[in-house]
Amino acid sequence: MIMTNQKSDDLDCPLCSGVGGELLFEDAICRVVLVSGEEGRSFPGFCRVVGTRHVREMSDLSAAEQRRLLDVVLATERAIRAVQQPDKMNLASLGNVVPHVHWHVIPRWRDDSHFPGPIWTAAQRAGKMRKPVDRNALHNALHAALKTT
Template identity: 50%
Template sequence: MTAVQGCVLCEGPGGRLVFEGAKLRVIHAQEAGFPGFYRVVWRDHAAEFSDLDAADRALCMEAVVVVERCLREHLKPAKINLAALGNMVAHLHWHVIARFAEDSHFPGAVWATAQRDRNAAHEADIAARLPAAEAAMIEHLGNRSF
């Protein structure tokens, strides 16, 4: 495994571990106000998606699709946000975020200014559905060579 000292995603999972494979892991980001916030983190240190070869890019995106589909099926979000920014942590990871009309920032980005107060009841309802979504992620990801 290629790791970089001081990189938070090389030195730790980056959140609550949901799935870990040979090439990548899926974590629940546990971002306050956004219970459906996950990350697909590439195991080896790579700063950019284009640093991966074609086969690894396809594998990475397949994992992103699995996480997205599981969130859509189990959480029924208004939208899924996908992002691979890397401005703060230059280690390849994809944000896969289930978004809801009731969330405090919708339709703005999760990093934008809040547009309304948080809805604790809605957040709790989403959080209660996470185990089923995560079980589906584990099942689908475990059936492949991730």
Template identity: 50%
Template sequence: MSTTCPLCHTTGGELLFQDEKLRVVWVMDEPDYPWFVRVIWQQHVAEMTDLSQEDRDYLLSWVWKVEQAMRTVATPDKINLASLGNMVPHLHWHIIARYQTDRHFPAPIWAPAPDRPYQRPTIDAATREAFTHFIDAKKPLA
């Protein structure tokens, strides 16, 4: 654990699933992107190669599980997967649903936003429940 790492000391979003190795959280601080989820490794490591092959496989199986749930429930035009960690060097993956109508499409969500009309998507309770159901299965995709 790092004394200064925010992902060591906070959940990093709304907790959807957690076990001894990782947690899955809904990111609440990207208001233009309600379909933004992180899979965060519990231990403070910076890179995938800091993990054993078994742990890398486990982590990525959860990334694929979240992606599949998002594709099924949110039906985006594209899914973005990113493991940047430049600002927070604690191993985590971003899974983000993208739509051709979103604020930055086709650029990354962290790029400067173009000056064009945009309508922020919303998630109704039934859709949110359907997505959470996939995550609640508490096992990675086989």
């Protein structure tokens, strides 16, 4: 029998077993991934900031880990705003489906399919399709924003 320090829910965690998108940044505390699939097409520039350690709540992190994670969330928001110029940004940390600390950093436009509601609710209209995010521009903007944290 192999012994592990991981709890049973850690072993099945999709954020522990995979990157979860296209990697834009990673350090010892967290990673930033560009979301793909339908969410990425509908909300180009949508990123997730995922904690490296499998913990369920922000308060399970040390004060230094909390500060770093939030600094990266805010740098990600600044980078998306610079590249995508959305009407609004949404930040969400729910974890009800995947109980692993992660933040959704979502650009929103008044004419997107779900505005003003959350992206996880029913669409309110077809929504304007936007061109895909310029991945290199977002990567560069993110790294520039991180230098100021």
